[in-house]
Amino acid sequence: MSVDAVLSIQGLKTYFFTRSGIARAVDDVSLEVRPGETLGIVGESGSGKSVTFLSVLRLVPPPGKTVSGEIIFEGQDLLQMPLQKLRNIRGKRIGIVFQDPMTSLNPFLRIGDQVAETLLVHEKISRNKALDRAVGILEKVGISDAASRLEDYPHRFSGGMRQRVMIASALIANPSLLIADEPTTALDVTIQAQVLDLFTHIKSEFSTAIVLITHNLGIVAGMADHAAVMYSGRVVEYAKTTDLFAHPRHPYTLALLKTLPRPGDMQPSVQPIPGMPPDLTCLPRGCSFFDRCAFRMDRCLEESPPLISFGPGHQASCWVDIEKGQNPVSE
């Protein structure tokens, strides 16, 4: 673990204690985010990508519970910290943007007050000064004539504009880390393009580290410096984004890339991944991708592979070196 990371997650385990058993939603995840970098977290529903970062903020809803691990943010372990102290970090040092801009803004609060709230909670500042800064940040995220819109309620704003408001309130206290959980999933394509454009701009202007959680590999390709692929509660591959796309090392990453159509190909085609992700309440002893894997071998059934280094900064949890041309299993 390097000392200079903004956020360093070590051996995080968050389980959900449900009536039908213990669901290992996050199972031994270790990740690092460096200052100013954008880390993309990719995975399908239930892979644990959101729960990992809810755990970082200790916002996991019951019956979920973080059972072990360390989350070091700016030198302090967030899991050991008294809740009162953590509240000074949430929203101030770590900003959050959730998926659905329709439900994450309070419909009864004026836009200006919602954006300024972060400052009023965390800083000794008058309401008027906080609103002044809200105007500044709203204009930076592309709300034109922001001063005249402070008094508006969220329903007057479109989906794309609400997401800009969310981003503004996440950035207003100048956090060193911004967690964005599927920030464009609820938006239309052309509005998604606007919000992605805004993120590119934030990267260059605010030098905030960004964790971008998404199921869309295209967005990761465009935005992230590093990317982690998650599957059934684990990080199965971590690499520089360019390496991940050019030389995927985990069979799941490889398969995921093949499920994606590339518009503009003359004969676009995809290869679906057979089967579906395993039930998190009864994970297999060996590799959890075994049933769907094209490269599986006997060892995978018995032993779950750890993250293995495949070159500088490139790790994958797979016993097989898929680039060395081991034959895919024939059915």
Add this chain to the structure above:
Amino acid sequence: MMHSTSPLLEVNNLRVYFPYHGKKSAGSQREVRAVDNLSFSLQQGETLGLVGESGCGKSTLARAIVRLFRPHSGEILFRGRDLAVMEGEPLRQVRSELQMVFQDPYSSLNPRMTVRDIVAEPLRNFGRTEGLVVRVRELLGTVGLDASAMNRYPHEFSGGQRQRIGIARALALNPAVVVADEPASALDVSVQAQIVTLLKELQATLRLSFLFISHDLSLVSLLSHRVAVMYLGEIVETGPATAIFSNPWHPYSEALISAIPIPDPEKERLKTRIVLRGDVPSPLSKPPGCPFHPRCPYVFDRCRIEHPALKAYGSERWVSCHLLDEPNRSPRPASAHLPTASL
């Protein structure tokens, strides 16, 4: 109108308006023009992809075609008969040939019915009860589900499996046309690919015609022979899928295609994404002239006044844009190798 052979389904000048009773603001109409003077055709065994953003009228169009809505005016010709004016028993009979697959596999299956009853329901409705169980088993096999699924309930299945059940139900009556409204949007990427592959296989074996509606252009590019791009209830461009994706002529198609994030870091970072200003206007107060002009990067005076007609360029490409008539005007869509009009 677009083909010499007579199409299976032909929609002419269709309008679906919804009355609006709310507060009237200046310049707003008395109705929501969800589908506004729209025409297209669908051949047997063909997939037409309908793309557009929320509120462009694509779902309304889908529902109007299977006559869940009654259109305001226009024709929906299926095998030469006009569905738009049909009622009662004849309409019911025709519907057996036009089936629908819905977006949400969680709410479109009755949770209190077994899979057997869900898939058998259309057969029972049309009195085709002979060999019912055999037919249900066969249908489940067609969509890749095991016969053991029959006695189970929808909640026992994953999203992808439920969508397969929905597809089996749509196929039960041997329809000629399947209208699929965002059939993969609620699913994870790896499962999306499974459903799209299934639809492709079904088309090849059953000679089905698909009207495939999606906001996801990359899915549309996988499945469609032809594409129609919709904006505010109108088709702004239609033509062969490969041609439109590689060289869109309408500025809206161009922006839409450039907005798809490409899963390839080198290409994605090099490409110039066209970012449109603002949001889609409300269909309650459509802008005068070209409906796209307030967001168009190439707008000029004529666009603000005159509504461009959907004009043919060559035999298979139709575009409604004034730019294409003004070869000397610049700037223009960067990728357009401009065609010459032939009316």
